[in-house]
Structure formats: C-alpha cells, structure tokens
Amino acid sequence: MSALIVHLPHNPASAQAEFEYALTIDGVSVESHGSAQAALLPAPGRAGAEVVAVVPAAMLSWHRVDLPKGTSPGSPRLRAVLEGLLEDQLLDEPESLHFALQPNVRPGAALWVAVCDRAWLRSALQVLDEAGRSVARIVPEFSPQGETVLYALGDPQQQPLLVAAGSEGVTVLPLASQSLALLPALPQDVPCVAEPLVAELAQQVLQRPPGLQQAPQRWLRAAQSDWDLAQFDFSSSGRARALKKLGTAWADVLAAPQWRPARWGAVLLVVLNVVGLNAWAWRERSALEDKREDVRKTLTQTFPQVKVVVDAPVQMEREVAALRQLTGATSGRDLEALLGALSGASPPQRPVSSLEFANGELRLKGLAYSADEARNVAAVLKGQGLSAVLQGETLMVTQGGAP
Numbered sequence: 560m561s562a563l564i565v566h567l568p569h570n571p572a573s574a575q576a577e578f579e580y581a582l583t584i585d586g587v588s589v590e591s592h593g594s595a596q597a598a599l600l601p602a603p604g605r606a607g608a609e610v611v612a613v614v615p616a617a618m619l620s621w622h623r624v625d626l627p628k629g630t631s632p633g634s635p636r637l638r639a640v641l642e643g644l645l646e647d648q649l650l651d652e653p654e655s656l657h658f659a660l661q662p663n664v665r666p667g668a669a670l671w672v673a674v675c676d677r678a679w680l681r682s683a684l685q686v687l688d689e690a691g692r693s694v695a696r697i698v699p700e701f702s703p704q705g706e707t708v709l710y711a712l713g714d715p716q717q718q719p720l721l722v723a724a725g726s727e728g729v730t731v732l733p734l735a736s737q738s739l740a741l742l743p744a745l746p747q748d749v750p751c752v753a754e755p756l757v758a759e760l761a762q763q764v765l766q767r768p769p770g771l772q773q774a775p776q777r778w779l780r781a782a783q784s785d786w787d788l789a790q791f792d793f794s795s796s797g798r799a800r801a802l803k804k805l806g807t808a809w810a811d812v813l814a815a816p817q818w819r820p821a822r823w824g825a826v827l828l829v830v831l832n833v834v835g836l837n838a839w840a841w842r843e844r845s846a847l848e849d850k851r852e853d854v855r856k857t858l859t860q861t862f863p864q865v866k867v868v869v870d871a872p873v874q875m876e877r878e879v880a881a882l883r884q885l886t887g888a889t890s891g892r893d894l895e896a897l898l899g900a901l902s903g904a905s906p907p908q909r910p911v912s913s914l915e916f917a918n919g920e921l922r923l924k925g926l927a928y929s930a931d932e933a934r935n936v937a938a939v940l941k942g943q944g945l946s947a948v949l950q951g952e953t954l955m956v957t958q959g960g961a962p
Contacts, residue, residue: 561583561584561603562586562603562609562610562611563580563582563601563602563610564580564581564611564613564778564781565613565687566580566613566700566774571678572597572685572686573682574597576683577594578596579593580592581775581776581779588779589779597689597690598690598691610694611694611695614673614675614680614698614700614788616724616731617720619675619700620649620673621674621728621729622648622671623728624641624669624672641658642658645658649674656675657676657788657792658674659672659673659697659786661702661703661786662787671702671728680697696782696787697788698788699781699786701724702724702784703724703728704726704784705725706725707745707749709769711757711764712753713734713757715756718734719760721761721764730742734761736764751769752770752772753772754771754773755771758771851871854872857871861878865878897921897945901947904940904947906928911925912924913925920956920957923953925952926952933947936954937949940956946958
C-alpha cells in the first residue's frame, strides 16, 4: 500500500494550516515524514497510491450501541437511529456530529460508533481536496480493537495525552498521575508506548520505562486497519471506492516488496510458457516439414520424370490422370463411374430425357424425383464420395464437393 498519510490538525483547517504527514511506499515502513501546508504536501509517487486522513485521538469519542432489530448498516434510517441511541451520551447536538460504524458489523452484536465534529472534519478534508490531495480513506488514530496498550503522546510544552486503546474501548486523558485513577482496570503488565519527547514524563507517571514509537509509525499502523470513517455524507460512491481499492491493490502487486516473489514467479511462468510454446511450435513445424518431404519423395520416386516439385499433391494428381489416360483406366470422375454409381442409387425405371457430361460433371434431365427420392439418392451417393444436387428437373452429379 503506497500512501500519503495525513494527520489532521486539532483546529479547524485553513489553506495556511500545517498538516503532519508520513509517506510510505510499501505500506510497511515510513519513507519520509514532516509537516507542511496542504498545497506543499508530497504527492503519492505511484499510480494507485491513496491519501489517508488520520483523525487524532482527542477529536473522537467512542460509544457502544446495540442496533434495534430490522436496522442494518445499509439502512437509510441508520443515521436517525444512531442519533436516537446516542442523544443522551453526547455533549453536542447530534445534527452537528459525524457518526461512523466499526467495520465488519455482525447482526445482533453490539458495535462501536466513532463520533466527531462534522464541520471540523469537513473543513480539513476540503482544504486537502482543494490542494489536490483528495482523501480516499479516513481512519482513527486509535481504535477499540486488539490488546489494550497505553500510549503517551504529544509535546511536554503543551498538554501531552495518555491514551488507553484496546478492545474495551479508547480512553483519552491528560498525561498525569491523577489520570491513572480514571483509567479502566488494567493488568499490571499492560504494554506502554511513548513518543520520544514525552518518554521521560511517561516513565514518571507510569512508574516504568515505556517503549518508544514515533508518531509517523503510529499513523502508518492506523492506516493499515480496516476502519474507514468516510461514511454517510462523507462516503464515496460504491463504484469509486471499489475502483480506488482495485487501483491500490494493483499498484501494490506491481511495486510492494512483499509481492516481489510473486512478481518473479509470474515472470518466470511467462518465460517458461514462451519457451515451451516456441519449442512446441518448432517440433510441429519439424514434423510438418518431414511429412512434406515424405510426400515429395513419394512423388519423385513414383514418377521419376518429375524433376522439380512445386506442389506435390497437385503434381501427383496430374501424373496419375495422365497415366490413367495412357493406360485407358477409368476414374471416379469419368462418365462410366458416375453413371454406375447413379444406377445403383436411383429408383428403378426412371427414364432420362437428356444427358450432359463435361469436366467431371454429369447433368441428367427427366428423372422426375420427388423430394424424398432426391434426398435418398444424394445420401447414397455421398457415401461413395459423390455429390448430387437436384435443381428443378436436372440432377447434377460430381465427384467430391458440391458443384
């Protein structure tokens, strides 16, 4: 997954706002990171790369709800249902908020709903869109899934945050000793991760040394999740989203390091097929040339007077016809052979009013065949390698194909 990951600012965005970002080429490691105005953000370098917006933890609230029976994630009245379910839990008017459901919702099971300020989110996305960095997905910085981990993040000069994120929910508090009492019950060995700037403060608050993690690495991990907050009025059309995912997947196949063995395997398979096809074609050409040579040898050995072979089958037919004429033998194209075959196939006592024979084609008039009789005669003659066609009162008989 090649992507530009943009961390949205906490304040309403404008054209002069600074956006923190991380750029990844392979979806596994951070290629570069920094902060810049929207118009100066680096463009994803590959076809199919996407822009992913990360919503800061402090800008989201999380709520657990049970959808009423008959309400599904695709229901047109889902927004109204969520407003009714969460009305008592929200500090702001529901009309001013944006809602997003967790991925892979199971019918009848409780689900997580992420809530943020709609106007704030729209302003940030609009600034990015106007700068040519249209967002394909919106993901939360932390989401309620997996093992619970404590995160210390921010700047000591401002108000750093302590975040507890796991399958039991996401809790955001100030990074201070007083906040520990407000955290949900956690095991003693709960993992702790801190940004380098607040690592010392986190150790004082948590009374143990935390692991270190840069913010861009955290954003990259968030971009790899299944979450997408682009729902309801922020969602793209199903067709556009499908095409975008297809383009991103194809770009990964073409460039991502984890697909390198598959790419080499595909190239090797193509090479082997090309080599195999060429070998098979060479063998077939060789076999065909051997057969042609056998035909030429048969012609020159049978008729030594033929010195130059141009078209062996045609020359063979001519020589056989000349030999037949020389010896007085008949062939299947002669009048006697055609009349003999017709006499065996025709109904008895059918007088002929006229007979014509030229160039191996026999024409007879006056037979007066019915349609069934004509079909029977044609079928019998076909079994002898002859073709018979009745046109009006004229029966045409030839050797081989139709006249």
